[in-house]
Amino acid sequence: MTLKWSDTSGIFPSAAPAMQQHPCYGAACRALGAEVLNLSFGRGTAPLATAQVVLRRWPLLGRFALVTRGPVWSEQFPPADRHTALHALVDQLAQRFTGVILTPDRDQGRDLLEGRGLLRMMSPFHLAEIDLTGPHSARRAALDQKWRNRLNRAEASGLQVKITRLPADPQHWLLRAEAAQSRQRRYSRLPPSFSVAWETATPGGTRLFSLYQAGRPIAGILVLLHAPTATYHIGWTGPEGRHVSAHNLLMWQAGCWLAERGYTGFDLGVLDTETTPGLARFKLGAGAKPVHLSSTWMRAPGTAMVARLGAAWSQHWGAVSPGPNGWPGRMS
Incomplete structure (x- = not known):
């Protein structure tokens, strides 16, 4: 299987997506002038996974890719392969933009980005x-x-x-x-x-x-x-x-x-x-x-080193419990 996500348009998730992954959300963001990418994994009009990505530019930092409650996985996509495909998505977006921020849905109770070298921005929360x-x-x-x-x-x-x-x-x-x-x-x-x-x-x-x-x-x-x-x-x-x-x-x-x-x-x-x-x-x-949702994770220049230091700190001193809204606070 080629681990490549492709830019698509008009190809929608085969499974029921959360609001932030629904075409209506992308259309509203575009109406407000935001740039939105629609990516798919797999060939044809019935991909194995889709991801709706909202692009945001922060002064002095550059363009970031935001993936909220995605990707959306097809039932035909083997769960054991999903973490590999998700990391391929992170890699591709990191090559195109300054940083990537993701809050994926949990997959069979797993946070697919846990322990993968990304910086945790916010602890898990519930809807x-x-x-x-x-x-x-x-x-x-x-x-x-x-x-x-x-x-x-x-x-x-x-x-x-x-x-x-x-x-x-x-x-x-x-x-x-x-x-x-x-x-x-x-x-x-x-x-x-x-x-x-x-x-x-x-x-x-x-x-x-x-x-x-x-x-x-x-x-x-x-x-x-x-x-x-x-x-x-x-x-x-x-x-x-x-x-x-x-x-x-x-x-x-x-x-x-x-x-x-x-x-x-x-x-x-x-x-x-x-x-x-x-x-x-x-x-x-x-x-x-x-x-129960996953954590919010970031990949950007320098975050891998911070993530490794944080993991080493937790192993040596024990994990520090975040505040009620996590650190550094929820992004709106």
Whole structure:
């Protein structure tokens, strides 16, 4: 087998990819002016693996290749050969760009880059995902009791969930409200323009679930569609919405809407029980299960030596436990 990844276009993963490896994500990034590479391993229109690579230039450093939650492996690709193919991808990208940053999905419980001479930038973390393949009754029964009680109260309020596409308006009320919320709570996220770019690049690729009271919005969430799964992207709830447990109702209705249309999974994002324990409880209460991801790794000039020194330090002194967000912090 020739260990070579080829530049491709129009060849999509044969397996269900994560959002960052889906063609819709690449289209949104391109709409914002980013350069995106699509690589495949193997010949023909049904490759053994695909990788979507976003290129980013950092001042004084140069161009870096970012591979998030990839590659996507075909079931026909023997698991024993995947680590070799992944390292071939790292080698090829390192020849073309200043550095490579990867956060691959775990493969059969393994981090394929562990112990391979790359510099660990961030320790492994978890995502929260809801399985939408079961019947409605089973998904309702999987809710935490307190979470379900809040949902019952929200349903009894008589408020109706409005479901629409996100208008191509960067000043939409949900985008403005969530931007203000992120500044207040000091968390990072993709810019509002990304939401608009997703809908613009893939018309019909967003769904806005919102609640109104007396003609004013009191809560809303935005879901990005990338069949066969979807991702909770942003959300906001005002004081009136919190009073009626609006977010519980919106989350449940979004899951039902997706399941009715054949979506198999609903990604709720990072599950951080240390920094945001309340949010983590909310996601788990909604029926989500933890999904363990790999570390974030870097290959760039000088990082191999740092990685070797770090390995030697750990062997001599013992591994140092990272903070809740790893070191040097999550990249957004």
